Amino acid sequence: MEEFGNDHPCYVPSQLVNCSSNACSVKYHCYLMELKQDFKCKVSVHDIVLALRSELDSEIIDTLSGTSFNVPKGKLSLNLTRIEPIQLSPEKVESCRKFQTTLFRILLNPDISKLTSVSDDFSLGDNPEIDYLLLPATDKDQRHSNSIIDWKSVNSVPFSSESTCECKDHVCDVRIQNGSVCSCKLENCVVYTPHSGIIYIVTGIMELNGNSILNRGCKGTCTYKEYYKNHCGIELCFEQQFLLYGRRVFKVGNYLLKDRQKKEKVSKKNSVELPPELCSVIMSPVSVNTIYSFSFIPSIMHWLESLLVAFNLKRILLDHFTPKDVPIIKVLQAITAKECSEAYDYDYLETLGDSFLKYAVGQQLFKTNQNDREGALSKERERVTSNVALFKNGCSNKLPGFIRKEEFDPKQWNIPGDKSKSLLLKEELVSDRKNIYVCRTREMDFKIIADVVEALIGAFISIDDEEGALSFINWIGINVDTNIVPYETHLSVDPGNLVDVKLLESLLNNYRFKDPYLLVEALTHSSCKRPEVGRCYERLEFLGDAVLDNLITMHFYKEYSNEKLSSEFFTTMRSISVNNECYALSAVKAKLHEHILCDSVVENKIAQTVKGVENLSLESTFGWELETYFCEVLADVIESIAGAIFVDSGYKKEVVFESIKPLLEPLVTPETARKHPINELIELCQKEGYNRKEHRQIRKNNETSVTIEVVANGITHQHTGRAFNKVTARKVASKEVLKLIKVNNGSKLLMNRRRSFLLLSTVFLFCWFLNEMIYHLVYN
Structure with missing residues (x-):
C-alpha cells in the first residue's frame, strides 16, 4: 500500500476551468438558476445567472434541475435553464469577478480586512484557473426588454460616492464615512461600521434620526445620540439624518447535508438602526434579496x-x-x-x-x-x-x-476569480483523450x-x-467473462444408485438435472470413502456460496429498494439470510441431511444438530435461532446444490433462485428482520451509555462459556452463555441480557405510568374536593 x-489527487472538472485569456472578447455559456423557496421568509430569493466557458451537457442540466436543498427554514429548489451566451471584454470579466469575489468574501468571512482592494488581481490569466461567473439576474418583469443580468448590481463594487445618481430629487446631502451621497444609494447597499467592525446589509431608510427615542427595555430609554455617546464614545454630528435599517450578513451553511438542519433562532441583534455618518459603503446598489440568494450558491x-x-x-x-x-x-x-x-x-x-x-x-x-x-x-x-x-x-x-x-x-x-488563495491547478491526463485538473x-x-x-x-x-x-x-484489471466451460464429472455408476434424484428434484421446485452426477457431487462430503463416488462437494460449495450471496442480495434490492431502507438495514437483511446458520436450518427443514453421503463421524454431528433444533419452530429459517452446536456440512450442501444447479443450467442464476428459494422460504422482510443479538446489544449500550463487559471465555468439556455483563440505569444484568463455540456462546449470552434489559425497562416504564396515573388521580380528587368546599361555603 x-x-x-x-497523497491522492482531488480533481476539478475541466468545465469550470479556463486555460487561455488573450482574446479581445470572451464567450460565456449562460444558464439561469431559478430558485424557489417553500417557506415563508421576509426576504425572498432571486434568480442568478451562471456563466461558464464550456457548455453543460443536457444530462447535467436535467439532473441539477429539480434538486432541492435543506436550508434552515425549509426547502430550496433549483431549476436550471439554458439562455443566450454572452461575449464579455476582459475588463467586463474583471468587473464580474470583482463583484462576486467581494460578495462571497462578505458572506463567507465578514471581515473588512478580507475584502477586495486595489491590490487584488481579477484579470484572466494564462495559467489554468477556476473561471465561471455568478451574476444577479434582473427581475422577471424587466427581462423582456433589458439584459437578463443585473449590471447595476454587478457594478456596485467598487463603490464611489462620486458616481452619478439617477434619483429624480438629486438630494445628495447624506453624510457617510466615505463621502456624501444621495439617499437613494443607501436604500440597498452593504456597509461597514468602523466603530464596531461589523458589516451590515442596509434594506431601507427609517423615519427615525439621532434624536429619536431608543427603548432599551429594562435599561430605560435614551436618544440614539445619547446612546452612541455614552456607550460607544461617539458624538453624532449629523443627528438630523434619518437612520438606516441594517441587518447582519446571512450565515452560509452546508445545505447538502442529509438531515435537515435545526432552524436558526433569529436574534434581535441581527437588526439594528445605523446612523449614516458611522457607515462606510462597500457595495451599492445591491438588494438584500440578491445577497440572500448568493448565500446558497456555495x-x-x-x-x-x-x-x-x-x-x-x-x-x-x-x-x-x-x-x-x-x-x-x-x-x-x-x-x-x-x-x-x-x-x-x-x-x-x-x-x-x-x-x-x-x-x-x-x-x-x-x-x-x-x-x-x-x-x-x-x-x-x-x-x-x-x-x-x-x-x-x-x-x-x-x-x-x-x-x-x-x-x-x-x-x-474556492471563490471563482479569487486569486488570494494562490490556487494552482495542474493538468492531468486521466484517459487517452480526457484531461482533468488537480x-x-x-x-x-x-x-x-x-x-x-x-x-x-x-x-x-x-x-x-x-x-x-x-x-x-x-x-x-480483473479478468472475468461469462463464457460457459464444460464441467467434467467423475462418476462411473448410475446416480440413482447413490441418491434419490427424483425426490431431491421435487424439493428443488421440480428442477430436472441434465447431469444428475452434479447432484451426487453436491451431496458428497469429503469424508465419504466409497470408491464409486467421485469428487466431494467443496468446489460446488465454493461456487454456490457466491451465486446464492448475489441472488439473495439482488432479491432484497429489487424487492425493497423503493421502500427507502437505510443501507445499514439492507445489510442487516442480507446478513440475516446469507449465513451458515440460516442455510443449516433450511437443510434440516427440507430433510436434506438424510441424503448426504459421508462417514459415521459426520453423520453423528449432523444427528446432533437435528436433535438440537427439534424444539425450534422451522416455519422460518432466517434469523439467529440456533443456540446449540450445528454441523456446517448442512449449510455447505445448500450452497453446493446451488452451485450444481448453476453449472447444470448453463450458468443461469435465475434458475438457481427459483429452485433454491422454496428451501429458504419464507425469506426475511423489513417487518420480520432482527439484528444479530451481539450487534443489537452493542448498539444499545453505545446509544444509551450502558457499561458492557465481556468476561473471558472458558472452555470445558467441549463447551465454551462466555459471560456478558451490562450495567443499565444502575442495575447489573448478567448471563453466561454456553455453546459448542465462542460465537454461539456470545450470541446466547447477548440474547438473554437483552431480554433482561427490556424486561427491566418495560417494568420501569409501567411503574412510571402508574405513578403518573396516581398523580393525576390525586390532582383530580383534590380539585373535586376544593370545588365542593367552595360550593358549600358560597351556598351554605
Missing part, C-alpha cells in the same frame, strides 16, 4: 461540481466500454463516501458491487481452474477481491481523484478507494447491467 503513498456550486466530476468519470468509462446509460446520479452516489453526510453515499451500491464481484470472480475461477480444490479457489478469490487489491486497481486507473470523502465546508470553497492532494484510507471500486460495480448492477459491470471489472 505504501508504494502508492498517502452549496449549489459544490453540488454542480460534484455532478461534473461524476459526469467526467462516466465519459472515461464510456471511452473504454459501452455499458447501458448509467445515470450520473448513480456514478455520483458511487464516488461519495458516508463522511460527506449527504443524501447519497456509496454504502448501498458497495453492497451490491461486493456481492457481484464475489460472484463474477468465483465463477471465473471455478470454470478456469477445474483441478483446484476449494481451499485454493477461496484463497485466490480473496487475493483478487481483497481491499488491498481493489485499492491498487483503483489507483492504477486514477479513481481516487474522483472520490468525494469530506463534508463540504463553505468557508473552504487542485490539491489529500490523504485517503485505502478502504475508501476499495469501497468505491465495488460501488461503481454496484452502480451498473443497480440498473440491471451485468454486462457493464463485467466490462468495468475487466477495465480495472
Whole structure:
C-alpha cells in the first residue's frame, strides 16, 4: 500500500476551468438558476445567472434541475435553464469577478480586512484557473426588454460616492464615512461600521434620526445620540439624518447535508438602526434579496461540481466500454463516501458491487481452474477481491481523484476569480483523450478507494447491467467473462444408485438435472470413502456460496429498494439470510441431511444438530435461532446444490433462485428482520451509555462459556452463555441480557405510568374536593 503513498489527487472538472485569456472578447455559456423557496421568509430569493466557458451537457442540466436543498427554514429548489451566451471584454470579466469575489468574501468571512482592494488581481490569466461567473439576474418583469443580468448590481463594487445618481430629487446631502451621497444609494447597499467592525446589509431608510427615542427595555430609554455617546464614545454630528435599517450578513451553511438542519433562532441583534455618518459603503446598489440568494450558491456550486466530476468519470468509462446509460446520479452516489453526510453515499451500491464481484470472480475461477480444490479457489478469490487489491486497481486507473470523502465546508470553497488563495491547478491526463485538473492532494484510507471500486460495480448492477459491470471489472484489471466451460464429472455408476434424484428434484421446485452426477457431487462430503463416488462437494460449495450471496442480495434490492431502507438495514437483511446458520436450518427443514453421503463421524454431528433444533419452530429459517452446536456440512450442501444447479443450467442464476428459494422460504422482510443479538446489544449500550463487559471465555468439556455483563440505569444484568463455540456462546449470552434489559425497562416504564396515573388521580380528587368546599361555603 505504501508504494502508492498517502497523497491522492482531488480533481476539478475541466468545465469550470479556463486555460487561455488573450482574446479581445470572451464567450460565456449562460444558464439561469431559478430558485424557489417553500417557506415563508421576509426576504425572498432571486434568480442568478451562471456563466461558464464550456457548455453543460443536457444530462447535467436535467439532473441539477429539480434538486432541492435543506436550508434552515425549509426547502430550496433549483431549476436550471439554458439562455443566450454572452461575449464579455476582459475588463467586463474583471468587473464580474470583482463583484462576486467581494460578495462571497462578505458572506463567507465578514471581515473588512478580507475584502477586495486595489491590490487584488481579477484579470484572466494564462495559467489554468477556476473561471465561471455568478451574476444577479434582473427581475422577471424587466427581462423582456433589458439584459437578463443585473449590471447595476454587478457594478456596485467598487463603490464611489462620486458616481452619478439617477434619483429624480438629486438630494445628495447624506453624510457617510466615505463621502456624501444621495439617499437613494443607501436604500440597498452593504456597509461597514468602523466603530464596531461589523458589516451590515442596509434594506431601507427609517423615519427615525439621532434624536429619536431608543427603548432599551429594562435599561430605560435614551436618544440614539445619547446612546452612541455614552456607550460607544461617539458624538453624532449629523443627528438630523434619518437612520438606516441594517441587518447582519446571512450565515452560509452546508445545505447538502442529509438531515435537515435545526432552524436558526433569529436574534434581535441581527437588526439594528445605523446612523449614516458611522457607515462606510462597500457595495451599492445591491438588494438584500440578491445577497440572500448568493448565500446558497456555495452549496449549489459544490453540488454542480460534484455532478461534473461524476459526469467526467462516466465519459472515461464510456471511452473504454459501452455499458447501458448509467445515470450520473448513480456514478455520483458511487464516488461519495458516508463522511460527506449527504443524501447519497456509496454504502448501498458497495453492497451490491461486493456481492457481484464475489460472484463474477468465483465463477471465473471455478470454470478456469477445474483441478483446484476449494481451499485454493477461496484463497485466490480473496487475493483478487481483497481491499488491498481493489485499492491498487483503483489507483492504477486514477479513481481516487474522483472520490468525494469530506463534508463540504463553505468557508473552504474556492471563490471563482479569487486569486488570494494562490490556487494552482495542474493538468492531468486521466484517459487517452480526457484531461482533468488537480487542485490539491489529500490523504485517503485505502478502504475508501476499495469501497468505491465495488460501488461503481454496484452502480451498473443497480440498473440491471451485468454486462457493464463485467466490462468495468475487466477495465480495472480483473479478468472475468461469462463464457460457459464444460464441467467434467467423475462418476462411473448410475446416480440413482447413490441418491434419490427424483425426490431431491421435487424439493428443488421440480428442477430436472441434465447431469444428475452434479447432484451426487453436491451431496458428497469429503469424508465419504466409497470408491464409486467421485469428487466431494467443496468446489460446488465454493461456487454456490457466491451465486446464492448475489441472488439473495439482488432479491432484497429489487424487492425493497423503493421502500427507502437505510443501507445499514439492507445489510442487516442480507446478513440475516446469507449465513451458515440460516442455510443449516433450511437443510434440516427440507430433510436434506438424510441424503448426504459421508462417514459415521459426520453423520453423528449432523444427528446432533437435528436433535438440537427439534424444539425450534422451522416455519422460518432466517434469523439467529440456533443456540446449540450445528454441523456446517448442512449449510455447505445448500450452497453446493446451488452451485450444481448453476453449472447444470448453463450458468443461469435465475434458475438457481427459483429452485433454491422454496428451501429458504419464507425469506426475511423489513417487518420480520432482527439484528444479530451481539450487534443489537452493542448498539444499545453505545446509544444509551450502558457499561458492557465481556468476561473471558472458558472452555470445558467441549463447551465454551462466555459471560456478558451490562450495567443499565444502575442495575447489573448478567448471563453466561454456553455453546459448542465462542460465537454461539456470545450470541446466547447477548440474547438473554437483552431480554433482561427490556424486561427491566418495560417494568420501569409501567411503574412510571402508574405513578403518573396516581398523580393525576390525586390532582383530580383534590380539585373535586376544593370545588365542593367552595360550593358549600358560597351556598351554605
